[in-house]
Amino acid sequence: DAKTTQPNSMESNEEEPVHLPCNHSTISGTDYIHWYRQLPSQGPEYVIHGLTSNVNNRMASLAIAEDRKSSTLILHRATLRDAAVYYCILNFGNEKLTFGTGTRLTIIP
């Protein structure tokens, strides 16, 4: 499976936008980019996924670089409830999600 690289931790102020980066330089043409997050004491939660074009949903936006070697998850206005570990995962259409170490996001009130 292609690997992803994310910062171990990030901090952001409440009510400000958050940009969570993910590098995936060995991504293949058929790999989708998925983002999940895991709040404390909960199971992971699907956030968003995309292939080539930028994607938006009610939770976040996903910006994908033109060469697809990196992507950024954008939370438009962080709240305290967004404090979680965010996982960037590549999936080429099989069933398996291979979670990496993720980014622990801390929101500062």
Place this chain on the structure above:
Amino acid sequence: DAMVIQNPRYQVTQFGKPVTLSCSQTLNHNVMYWYQQKSSQAPKLLFHYYDKDFNNEADTPDNFQSRRPNTSFCFLDIRSPGLGDAAMYLCATSLYPGNQPQHFGDGTRLSIL
């Protein structure tokens, strides 16, 4: 709301004593997954069912087995738990395999005495 429900949230068992964890879903999804998440680590897939077809990950220990008697329920059986099996066990579902969002339960935290 449709959801994935895991019971119990906390389970304690003795070393070597078989234990079963349960998962139910109201989403009517075709695929059910079991993940293991040890402390401060990422979730790791153990196996999954696509309808009645069982798919085991190559590195899942033989000590771990699963049953899916119907669409709604899936069980994780640990035949002889060791201390190293203490972990959070997460159940997830998706409508189909592949690039479909997976919906996770909140997990069962298993402790081994």
